[in-house]
Amino acid sequence: MSGELPLTPEDVAEIVAILDGSGYANFEIRTARFGLKIARSGEAWTQEWDHAAAVSPDIASAAPAAAPAAPKADTPGEAQEGQADEGVAVLPPLPGTFYRAPQPGAPSFVEVGDMVGPETVVGIVETMKLMNPVHAGASGRIAAILVDNATLIDADAVLMRIVPEPA
Amino acid sequence: MIRRLFIANRGEIALRITTTARRLGITTILGASEADRDSLPARMADEVVVVGPAPSSASYLAIERVVGAAVAAKADAIHPGYGFLSENADFARAIAVAGIRFVGPTVASLEAMGDKLMARRVGVEAGLPVVPGGEAEDAAQARERAKETGYPLLLKAVSGGGGRGMKRVDDPSQLDGQIDMAMAEAQAAFGDPRVYVERYIGRGRHVEVQVLGDGARAIHLGTRDCSIQRRFQKLVEEAPAPLIPDDKHRAITDAAVRLTEHLHYRGAGTVEFLVDAETFDFYFLEMNARIQVEHPVTEAVTGVDLIEQQLLLADGQPLGIGQAEVRIAGHAIEVRINAEDWRADFRPSPGRLATAAWPAGPGIRIDSHMAAGGVVQPFYDSLLGKLIVRGDSRGEAVTRLASALNALRIEGVETTAGLHRLIAADPRFVAGGVDTRFFEGLTHG
Numbered sequence: 001m002s003g004e005l006p007l008t009p010e011d012v013a014e015i016v017a018i019l020d021g022s023g024y025a026n027f028e029i030r031t032a033r034f035g036l037k038i039a040r041s042g043e044a045w046t047q048e049w050d051h052a053a054a055v056s057p058d059i060a061s062a063a064p065a066a067a068p069a070a071p072k073a074d075t076p077g078e079a080q081e082g083q084a085d086e087g088v089a090v091l092p093p094l095p096g097t098f099y100r101a102p103q104p105g106a107p108s109f110v111e112v113g114d115m116v117g118p119e120t121v122v123g124i125v126e127t128m129k130l131m132n133p134v135h136a137g138a139s140g141r142i143a144a145i146l147v148d149n150a151t152l153i154d155a156d157a158v159l160m161r162i163v164p165e166p167a
Numbered sequence: 168m169i170r171r172l173f174i175a176n177r178g179e180i181a182l183r184i185t186t187t188a189r190r191l192g193i194t195t196i197l198g199a200s201e202a203d204r205d206s207l208p209a210r211m212a213d214e215v216v217v218v219g220p221a222p223s224s225a226s227y228l229a230i231e232r233v234v235g236a237a238v239a240a241k242a243d244a245i246h247p248g249y250g251f252l253s254e255n256a257d258f259a260r261a262i263a264v265a266g267i268r269f270v271g272p273t274v275a276s277l278e279a280m281g282d283k284l285m286a287r288r289v290g291v292e293a294g295l296p297v298v299p300g301g302e303a304e305d306a307a308q309a310r311e312r313a314k315e316t317g318y319p320l321l322l323k324a325v326s327g328g329g330g331r332g333m334k335r336v337d338d339p340s341q342l343d344g345q346i347d348m349a350m351a352e353a354q355a356a357f358g359d360p361r362v363y364v365e366r367y368i369g370r371g372r373h374v375e376v377q378v379l380g381d382g383a384r385a386i387h388l389g390t391r392d393c394s395i396q397r398r399f400q401k402l403v404e405e406a407p408a409p410l411i412p413d414d415k416h417r418a419i420t421d422a423a424v425r426l427t428e429h430l431h432y433r434g435a436g437t438v439e440f441l442v443d444a445e446t447f448d449f450y451f452l453e454m455n456a457r458i459q460v461e462h463p464v465t466e467a468v469t470g471v472d473l474i475e476q477q478l479l480l481a482d483g484q485p486l487g488i489g490q491a492e493v494r495i496a497g498h499a500i501e502v503r504i505n506a507e508d509w510r511a512d513f514r515p516s517p518g519r520l521a522t523a524a525w526p527a528g529p530g531i532r533i534d535s536h537m538a539a540g541g542v543v544q545p546f547y548d549s550l551l552g553k554l555i556v557r558g559d560s561r562g563e564a565v566t567r568l569a570s571a572l573n574a575l576r577i578e579g580v581e582t583t584a585g586l587h588r589l590i591a592a593d594p595r596f597v598a599g600g601v602d603t604r605f606f607e608g609l610t611h612g
Binding site: 009012013016017020038039041042043044045046047048049050051052054055056057058059060061093094095096099102103104124126127128129130131133 | 204205207209210211212213214215216217236239240347348350351352354355356360514515517522523524525526527528529530531532533538539540545546547548549570571573574575576
């Protein structure tokens with residue numbers, strides 16, 4: 001059986017109203033199911049909850065066995081192209097899913113051998129449903145593309161390498 | 168009567184639906200992703216079914232898995248929350264085939280309002296004014312449309328909502344680049360690259376009307392103003408929309424009810440209007456056929472539980488409230504506390520919360536699934552929770568908002584709380600009735 005939602009917002013407001021009329025600055029309660037701390041903060045009050053004791057109900061699984069996690073960029077896929085260790089590293093602006101093209105089926109933003117400038121968009125990273133452009137960050141030639149399309153990447157993943165050349 | 172409700176969503180709205188369902192004596196079954204199996208909504212639900220792995224495309228957006236899980240759990244109704252599958256007609260159809268009630272409008276209403284072009288046509292049919300513009304399937308068509316609308320213009324995903332894939336273009340030199348990005352976002356977010364090109368009204372306010380319909384009769388629960396937006400994502404919402412002359416206010420709510428009845432709409436919905444901030448002329452934009460993120464401000468000033476109304480209407484009951492019984496009392500404001508670094512271009516800030524001290528007290532409501540120790544996943548949107556304040560007057564609500572924000576303390580991830588403190592102190596906001604350019608004029612700290 002699940003945890004009951006312990007107190008309504010009205011309950012919390014009433015506790016605050018009682019405390020406000022008293023000299024107390026803190027109120028803390030801990031039961032088998034939840035913890036709640038109400039504290040004075042300047043002229044107002046805060047509520048901090050701890051639901052660690054609430055246990056999830058038995059979990060059924062309607063899904064087939066979870067798909068294996070997408071390969072991480074630090075173990076590059078088979079599609080690694082070009083020279084992996086020369087030139088300037090292109091890093092993503094954020095962790096997320098890296099895409100090489102603006103949409104499925106569309107040509108990639110760049111290929112190995114292409115000339116780019118610092119502002120050239122070389123890919124997209126999707127994080128929290130937003131598309132963030134990946135800029136080359138340097139002038140030069142794309143020496144290597146190290147991450148496959150649609151790969152989940154960390155913020156420190158090296159996506160590409162650029163060998164600097166004057167534009 | 169609904170006995171077993173399957174909740175096909177996550178986060179604060181899943182918890183919000185659970186709260187009302189429990190009060191009504193309904194058993195709740197949460198369909199969660201692997202990443203959310205230990206979330207607060209999962210702990211509070213009566214039953215939990217894992218519908219798939221973390222990425223939403225394989226869980227919260229996977230129609231077959233969600234419907235299959237609901238059938239296996241012997242659910243008699245599904246609440247889709249907002250976002251994800253909430254306005255997906257294929258989903259509603261699959262639910263109906265499975266013999267389960269959809270807590271939302273009919274498939275016909277979803278189809279009429281799910282597409283901005285169709286919505287516009289239906290709006291015109293119902294006699295509502297609309298903004299000049301049209302659809303484009305590719306960049307070339309978008310350039311043609313742009314000649315008709317002029318600049319500045321807006322690009323919106325035809326299948327979209329919530330600001331995804333929406334771009335403002337100020338002059339022709341920016342058009343090509345923005346079209347590519349808008350189409351890419353539209354494709355990624357909705358599986359449909361089509362965009363809508365529309366004239367941008369310079370000083371516009373975003374005003375929406377909460378409606379309820381039972382298929383025959385419709386009522387409204389007043390207006391909300393959501394003009395404070397950044398890149399078309401709402402930041403602050405309030406009810407009622409302030410400083411609109413009574414006759415115009417009434418014309419807006421009347422138009423919303425007219426559209427709702429025209430559609431024979433059943434359920435809760437929101438009719439969105441663009442209102443000229445100077446003349447108060449209004450244009451119908453679209454209807455959102457779902458519960459909205461900002462629904463609590465309407466609840467705060469009407470005392471009506473909108474989730475309860477959704478469940479009763481989905482159960483086939485006639486409207487239990489008459490228009491004359493709806494009283495708007497006081498003023499409410501909601502701010503969205505997102506896990507984003509607003510000083511760094513609103514960069515998402517996933518991570519674990521070390522502290523979550525939410526404001527508390529009379530006139531304050533917190534809708535959140537996040538407590539200390541909770542993890543903000545990189546897979547989903549960045550909403551940590553909503554702070555809703557109510558006052559007897561707008562002035563009282565603004566004062567309460569400022570004091571609540573000063574008390575709020577979240578550590579471990581970056582949040583938008585600091586931005587909201589700036590907004591709450593901004594003289595334009597304190598005066599009320601700002602237009603959608605408010606954010607551009609905000610003095611960043």
